[in-house]
Amino acid sequence: xxxxxxxxxxxxxxxxxxxxxxxxxxxxxxxxVQFILKEGADxxxxxxxEDLQVQLTQLLGEMRYIDRATMNSVIExxxxxxxxxxxxxxxDIAGALSALDGKISDRTxxxxxxxxxxxxxxxxxxxIAALPLAKLQALVASESIQVVAVMVSKLDVxxxxxxxxxxxxxxxxxxxxAMSMTxxxxxxxxxxxxxxxxxxxxxxxxxxxxxxxSERVGAILNFSRAAKRDEILTALDEEDEAFASEVRxxxxxxxxxxxxxKPIDVPKLTRDLDQEVxxxxxSGATSEGDNAAVEFILSNISGRMATALREAxxxxxxxxxxxxxxxxxxxxxxxxxxxxxxxxxxxxPESEED
Numbered sequence: 001x002x003x004x005x006x007x008x009x010x011x012x013x014x015x016x017x018x019x020x021x022x023x024x025x026x027x028x029x030x031x032x033v034q035f036i037l038k039e040g041a042d043x044x045x046x047x048x049x050e051d052l053q054v055q056l057t058q059l060l061g062e063m064r065y066i067d068r069a070t071m072n073s074v075i076e077x078x079x080x081x082x083x084x085x086x087x088x089x090x091x092d093i094a095g096a097l098s099a100l101d102g103k104i105s106d107r108t109x110x111x112x113x114x115x116x117x118x119x120x121x122x123x124x125x126x127x128i129a130a131l132p133l134a135k136l137q138a139l140v141a142s143e144s145i146q147v148v149a150v151m152v153s154k155l156d157v158x159x160x161x162x163x164x165x166x167x168x169x170x171x172x173x174x175x176x177x178a179m180s181m182t183x184x185x186x187x188x189x190x191x192x193x194x195x196x197x198x199x200x201x202x203x204x205x206x207x208x209x210x211x212x213x214s215e216r217v218g219a220i221l222n223f224s225r226a227a228k229r230d231e232i233l234t235a236l237d238e239e240d241e242a243f244a245s246e247v248r249x250x251x252x253x254x255x256x257x258x259x260x261x262k263p264i265d266v267p268k269l270t271r272d273l274d275q276e277v278x279x280x281x282x283s284g285a286t287s288e289g290d291n292a293a294v295e296f297i298l299s300n301i302s303g304r305m306a307t308a309l310r311e312a313x314x315x316x317x318x319x320x321x322x323x324x325x326x327x328x329x330x331x332x333x334x335x336x337x338x339x340x341x342x343x344x345x346x347x348x349p350e351s352e353e354d
Contacts, residue, residue: 023074030059031066031074124191124198125154131201136163139197140171149178150185150193214243218250222336223329226253252335252346254281254328255289258296261335265344266300272334275312277327282313284324 023031033056036043045053066074090096100109128136128151136155140148140163152160152175164172209216221229229251236244252260261269270278278297285291298306319327338344 023070026055026059027063028074028078030056030063031071032078034060034063035071035075124194127201128194128197129155129159133162133166135201137166139200140167140175142200143197145174145178146181147193147197148175149182150190151197153179153182154190154194212246212250214246215250217247218252221247221251222253222332225325229253252332254293254331255287257293257331257335260346261296262344262347263296263300265338266297267302268338268343269297269331269334270301270305270309272338273331275309276316277330278309279312279316280319280324280327281331282309283316284319284321284327286321286324290328 033043033045045056048056090099128139131139136151136159139151143151152163155163164175167175211219221232224232233244233248236247281290282294282298285294298309335344335346339346
């Protein structure tokens, strides 16, 4: 650094082009950075280690000016080095994990990160803000009120309001009071808290199943016979009423269409469902719920198509209950496919109570 400080602008200008070969690499790097900044480009210097950011800032502050010939020589040398590079690698485990994100298993990535002492990349607060409500509630239960106050302060307003509304009144009151004392919290402290919370997230072992147990059971019961579905739900009520309630929220049957499907999305169902299958549904619907679903669908498509489907059902005649139930299962399957592809969005059961 002493040697670099001794390189004054006058010396650099006097040496002209020949001086470029004698400049230390860090001085050349400062010249390149200053040139790029002068051209208005964005240089992500924050990605550099902190000590290198300090050295670069000090260099930019010590150097005065260089002649055009020296600048052109440094830039030409830099471009030559860039063009000679055939392949570059991340350079550390953190970079390698970033490059292989989604290519290796979560379990392997977690193991490597733990062994190398590498934290999860990215802003920890962005990751925390993206957590589902249940995960945030778990963090509230495991952390001090002071830490939780900082966490809530970093959430967007709607997410923070949702979290506080879901907590017991006394806990929410203590958190909001603690937020009044976060005025003196430093940015470094906020960053450390974010990293600590993110480390807790990373420490959780990977789960074999992405969906919740109630969702998996509900998905199975969706395609079970109605009698068997009712039998299982009755048994679940006796074993675990709360779990049975969650399973019921996950179940989507043909009779749920009027409650869960938006009228504007109905034409997409009739588009993807074979007309003969729908005719079987119309002819075989017997329960009040199934008939209501049929009428809901027919009332939200064109009158011409509705008439055609009714006529097809009349020509088909009587349909056996088992055949009608299979046809309704096909309709539910089409709706699930449309939901999974993002073409439609079902109304959540909780919304019915709002």
